[in-house]
Amino acid sequence: MSRPDPLFVQSLAKGLELLEAFEHHPTTMSMNELMEMTGFDRSTTQRMAHTLVSLGYLERGAGGKGFTPGKKILQRTFDYMRSVPLLERATPLVVQLQQDTNERVELSLFNDLFIIFALRRQTKRQTFSSTLVGRQLPTVQTAGGRSIMAHLAPEQAEDIIVRSETMSRRSIPSTPKTTYDSGRIRAYVEQARQDGYAMAAEESLIGELNIAAAILDHRQQPIATIQLAGLTSDWTMESFARQYAPLIMGTARALSGKVGMA
Template sequence: MSARPDTLFIQSLAKGMKVLECFAEHPAPLSLNEIAEYCEMDRSAAQRMTYTLVTLGYLERGVSGRGFMPGKKILERTFDYLRSVPLLERATPLIVDVQRESGERVELSLFDDLTIIFALRRQTKRQTYTTTLIGRRLATVHTASGRAIMSHLPADEVDSILARSQSKPLTTRTITDADRIRALVAQAAADGYAVASEESMLGEINLASAVLDHEGRPIAAIDISGSLADWDAEAFAKRFAPMLMGATKALSGKAGLS
């Protein structure tokens, strides 16, 4: 017996969103044929979608009118989201203070099941452009922030995240073995913070602690990132873990955070 169609799901709207999402994997102006190929739709449908999105401002034409790229209107929706989440307003001055005191990159990421997504980032001068942008997603299982969050979840939820994760390692040092990740999550639960070394970027160490809501559920994490040219893992954790856990404790346990 075939599954009943979802009568509330609007296919045409989903196709339009898919056009916007194809730029996640292809960050450059795309031709109409490329959009049709990446979104698995015929050229006529792609033409209608791109025309509508350009008219609304969510797509723009590339240099000299060649190809399509995300439009400035998308930034307005980012603004709408950022100002609607109380956690981000409360966290911003804390993130600024921690970055100023530590001298290292400090970020807040939101928990979104299999991924974390960066919502606040305070960088140092040595970071590359893409590592300073909000909106970047990384795998929960492969990050210090994700493992700090997982350390506050029941074992069955940790197992579910591990079973459903299919992300590719970001570096040659990224840990992918499920048993090793469980051990790191258990260590984070014992320590109150998680450490990842060169798993997101070679030469970088990350230290993270989870932010909990008023029911004790993890909803976010704050992390501090440093260079292995300046620190070893033990010294980095000893220096910054108290500062980090103080910041997450100050944010945790409040109603209406998310």
């Protein structure tokens, strides 16, 4: 049995867990719903919620009923975004890529089993939730994630695949075409190693194709990915890759090899 971490603050972790409950329930939640989502008892939930409301990280819902994420969370998002030089360097290139292709462009950060959207330039056809910074998707089911895995050591990529299998048993696929099949994912990653870019068809959104290339740090380790999204009604996988693979790889190279994200 592992020893307890003496530096770990359990009460702080519980407060953050209360905030994270809104990831799967993006509406106003009652005290009972927060208790159900977190597994905390009423006293703990009440004290944590009261503290977070006092600090501005939670707000009361309409008519003072229930709780919703507070605007102060956006301030911490701002703090993070301006602390990552990669995002500042990438912004003009993302803008230019969107103008050159008239397709949605996104830069996502690698976060183990997930990639997290950090910069997005959308077209008018996108849905609201798909345009928001902070959205995360499983690494194994995205072109961006697979482009990153292609630059990891084989044992690191395999570890992500194995742990994602466990996660998939508790999650709902994004679309009917989303795959967690380990054999297929390994094949996609190997193809990305050979090609220098990865592709995915309708695994994140029905009717959408994605092509992506990894951004590497000064140690040649993948830290992010640049991704382009097109419609299956406009492109085949082959024509989309033929048109945009050189452009997406060139943008990734331009952002690679400088420094880490710090």
